[in-house]
Amino acid sequence: xxxxPSLSKKGLSIEPSVTLAIDAKAKAMISSGENVISFxxxxxxxxTPKNIREAGIEAIEMGITKYTPASxxxxxxxxxxxxxxxxxxxxxxxSQIVVSNGGKHSIYNALMAILNPxxxxxxxxxxxxxxxxxxxxxxxxxxxxKTKEENGFKFNSEDLDKVKSDRTKAIIINSPNNPxxxxxxxxxLLDIANWAVKNDVFVISDELYEKLVYDGEEHISIASxxxxxxxLTIVINGMSKAYSMTGWRIGYAxxxxxxxTIMANLQSHTTSNPCSISQYASVEGLTGPQDSLxxxxxxxxxRRLKMTKxxxxxxxxxxxxxxxAFYIMMNCSQYIGKEVAGVKINSSVDFSDMLLxxxxxxxxxxxxxxxxxxxxxxxxxxxxxxxxxxxxIKNLLGEK
Numbered sequence: 279x280x281x282x283p284s285l286s287k288k289g290l291s292i293e294p295s296v297t298l299a300i301d302a303k304a305k306a307m308i309s310s311g312e313n314v315i316s317f318x319x320x321x322x323x324x325x326t327p328k329n330i331r332e333a334g335i336e337a338i339e340m341g342i343t344k345y346t347p348a349s350x351x352x353x354x355x356x357x358x359x360x361x362x363x364x365x366x367x368x369x370x371x372x373s374q375i376v377v378s379n380g381g382k383h384s385i386y387n388a389l390m391a392i393l394n395p396x397x398x399x400x401x402x403x404x405x406x407x408x409x410x411x412x413x414x415x416x417x418x419x420x421x422x423x424k425t426k427e428e429n430g431f432k433f434n435s436e437d438l439d440k441v442k443s444d445r446t447k448a449i450i451i452n453s454p455n456n457p458x459x460x461x462x463x464x465x466x467l468l469d470i471a472n473w474a475v476k477n478d479v480f481v482i483s484d485e486l487y488e489k490l491v492y493d494g495e496e497h498i499s500i501a502s503x504x505x506x507x508x509x510l511t512i513v514i515n516g517m518s519k520a521y522s523m524t525g526w527r528i529g530y531a532x533x534x535x536x537x538x539t540i541m542a543n544l545q546s547h548t549t550s551n552p553c554s555i556s557q558y559a560s561v562e563g564l565t566g567p568q569d570s571l572x573x574x575x576x577x578x579x580x581r582r583l584k585m586t587k588x589x590x591x592x593x594x595x596x597x598x599x600x601x602x603a604f605y606i607m608m609n610c611s612q613y614i615g616k617e618v619a620g621v622k623i624n625s626s627v628d629f630s631d632m633l634l635x636x637x638x639x640x641x642x643x644x645x646x647x648x649x650x651x652x653x654x655x656x657x658x659x660x661x662x663x664x665x666x667x668x669x670x671i672k673n674l675l676g677e678k
Contacts, residue, residue, distance in 0.1 A: 296646035350377025459600020
């Protein structure tokens, strides 16, 4: 064994992504010939639309394979500004836009731009798996609000008052939400916005699932409510979910000029520009035909209704009908502390492992999102897989 100097305490404290670990385990079982149905996937199962793929090929053939400005090409940043104006009634200049290597990278840049050591960042439980780690990497302290299923897993200004301290620096809002599918209304966002302005607290608004809202719900960007909250808000979005471009790695952020400048400077010394080919294709995604997006959303809606109906027919299991994204949080709390198929269930991890081993269905334990009473299921898979996968769970656990 080779002896090394001491390693980074911060690096050693970072936990691997549970969602990726479960997905990797399921894929390993599939590659060995086992018939596994995976509900752990956090990306659309559709191919990137043809016009976007063709734009990427065109970029390669045209030789658009060189460095670009660190914060993205001017053409793409102008297209993003137009998108914000058309979709969200938000006015930004290209210099206020920073294009990064995915939405996760944009959130990291935002946190690095605003946090000083031990500054606190508030977000809700259940949370997207990377929020606590990203805050910690940036030197901040995660502060979490435990939300309730009956309240749609959402927090309000009263909840914020209970956890606020002299070190509170920012709030993270994720709407539509991963993993709960919750969507904040305009009134709910205004309540939070007023609190943020009153307390001089930044808002990081994670809007990656903006295009995937259902039941007549409307996506509202908190930054659009008034100029005061816009100045405090860093809007995060990207191409991954709406345009099925997860592997292309294009996210973007919009913020006031001071914050955007810091984010751009950080990126210039860490990753430099995002992939030039992906940027070129993203312009086509934002400005070209949107038909495929509409078709994808319609199919996700059909799957959402089917999955929630079938899940709520399983003995001892319940779930809310999500208003956005492509996930449900399945409440398995009635099985915690019990034995199922010869397996003692002490946690959502045990429950998830049991489903994978006993009926070859992969889900993500709620512990990854901070709530051990749930598991997350993704309906970014075929209707056939949804029906077969839920049937397997129902056969294992029983019908109501």
